[in-house]
Amino acid sequence: MPKIEETESKDLTRRKILEVARRIFALHGFEGASVDAIVKASGLSKGALYWHFPGKLELFREIMGEEARRILGHFEIPLEMKGEFDPVRFLVEKGGTLIDEFSNNKERRLLWVDLTVVAQRGDPQSKNLAGEMIDRVLDAVLPELERTFQGSTAGEAGLSPRERLICLTHAFGGLVVNLGLRLRAEEAKRYWEAMVRMLLEEGCRNEKS
Incomplete structure (x- = not known):
């Protein structure tokens, strides 16, 4: 051959x-x-x-690595958006798109739930992958978010821009886990938008005041 x-x-x-x-x-x-x-x-x-x-664990990690790369692609900020970045609109739209994808693809949803289970049971590389997902989203979005919040205070919640984003990533994970159980996609998107606005619009208001 x-x-x-x-x-x-x-x-x-x-x-x-x-x-x-x-x-x-x-x-x-x-x-x-x-x-x-x-x-x-x-x-x-x-x-x-x-x-x-080499084995089942390496196979699982490869599959979840592919999933991670696909999701992270959603949070890449195009060059033309930088300088006129609207963090609220960006995260509402990107999060809503991902919620639809998870809702329409049960297989994908189950894989992410299982990654959490495997990580909780102590596999260090699965823990690292889950943590890396959050870190890479922060790396992609945080610089623009901090520019938007430049000069603002921590606000009533006492949270920095980084802490606000971390809260949102955990909230998003909770929504995904509950899709198809007690939560429909449209409800999840409404809740996601409300959380984004509550956590980020306060910072934007502080910056303008």
Whole structure:
């Protein structure tokens, strides 16, 4: 087999493993999923899976890493927006889009819930991934938010711009966990907008006063 075709074949095999594993992790959780189940559902050999991934945990981390990169893409601020950045509008719109995505894709929602469970059970890399998500959103949005709040005080809540963003990331996680249980997407978006406005508009008012 020519080298290019061999590389393409390996890439297709790897992608198939990830797609099947993603579905099984979502259905059964990390603890309930098994390498044997992934191998059987993919129609590949166990050797093929281990060629690409050392084990189940590494496979789970790769899947969640892809999810993290996709979500972080939502929070990249285009260059043309910088200088005229409206943090309230930006976060309301981006958060609303993500809420719709999580609501319409139960598989994606279950994966994020399970990441929290795995991290809580002590896997250090899952903890790092969950923490990195928050840090990278802060890195993307915080500089523009601080420019918007320049000269403002901590406000009645006594929170800095960074602390306000951290509160919002945790609030967003709570909304996602409850989607499909006691919370519909439209309700979640309303609550998200209310929280963004409560936490950020105070800072904007302080800056203008």
